[in-house]
Amino acid sequence: MSYLIADSGSTKTQWCIVRSGQEPEECYTTGINPIYLSEADIRNLLVREFPVGCTGIEKIWFYGAGCAFPEKNACVQSALSSYFHCREVEIASDLMGAARALCGRRPGIVGILGTGSNSCYYDGKEIVSNVAPLGFILGDEGSGADLGKRLVADLLKGILPSELKELFFAETQTSYAGIIESVYRRPLPNRYLADFTSFIRRHIGFPEIEQIVLEAFDSFIGRNLMQYRQISETEISFTGSIAYIFKKQLERQLQKYGLKPGVFKQAPMNGLKEYHKIDMIL
Structure with missing residues (x-):
């Protein structure tokens, strides 16, 4: 299985690609905040900045600033699903990302x-x-x-x-x-x-x-x-x-x-x- 985790602020996004049996790969792009970026803006940003060759992603977890509203989350979800050809995309706030990272379950x-x-x-x-x-x-x-x-x-x-x-x-x-x-x-x-x-x-x-x-x-x-x-x-x-x-x-x-x-x-x-x-x- 291969999945992608993203932690995003308004300034930068940290991405981690995790594949079974391999070391995780990390990279950075400009921040993705749906308060300021449209779905088309997000797709264009990924085309410009995300490293090529990221295929076969089965699930994405995206934690981001500005991802606290259903309509904004839907915008990010659609852009990520389209770019990575991935059906399973979960969007949550950066605060939820911090909670899961610090407290686990x-x-x-x-x-x-x-x-x-x-x-x-x-x-x-x-x-x-x-x-x-x-x-x-x-x-x-x-x-x-x-x-x-x-x-x-x-x-x-x-x-x-x-x-x-x-x-x-x-x-x-x-x-x-x-x-x-x-x-x-x-x-x-x-x-x-x-x-x-x-x-x-x-x-x-x-x-x-x-x-x-x-x-x-x-x-x-x-x-x-x-x-x-x-x-x-x-x-x-x-x-x-x-x-x-x-x-x-x-x-x-x-x-x-x-x-x-x-x-x-x-x-x-x-x-x-x-x-x-x-x-x-x-």
Whole structure:
């Protein structure tokens, strides 16, 4: 049997081709988000970017950003079925992909901390409850965009030491005017702000920088995780670059609330391969 697993955000899609008796093959394409791409757009993207020679696929599992609406899922399903000549195509949200990758078939609370943030309670089969993430203006607490926003705000308001301010402008080659322009007048300010997490990572040894991370995670826990009634009786597992890079700080804040840290994975793909192993023998 041969099957295909995809984990897609708006920026990139990671694909894994699994064939019986062979090592899995992985590749990447541009992200496939049906909020922004039509069925024809998705097919054209695959024609341009997907490696040739991917034939004989019997089933596809596609986990993607924007795949939370039946009409959008149908768009992706039709495009994949047509391109890969595959009748069995299952579409699910990136949050479901994270839940299956982190928890398998066990219940748990799941958090995604990347450019944005999200969370859910997963009963081992389905996502039972989900606190609305709301994007980086109204929510996305603990995300890369949130960390970057807190850092920039504290710098420009003069809250952080002058040493850090000098380091920031020297390393990022930006200016006050450039930040205001990028945040308020250019597209994708959330990605722009999230890029500053590389500065935070390099200078996490400064107590003021670490405090920004701790406060962001405190906000994510208080405004999201604490709303799940199962919070005290189950582990909380995470995926996403921010959770992975700042695992030490995240675990500290979870323990502050008396919560149980679970599995941490930088990306869901390895967990999804493990989850779908059983499908090779069914």
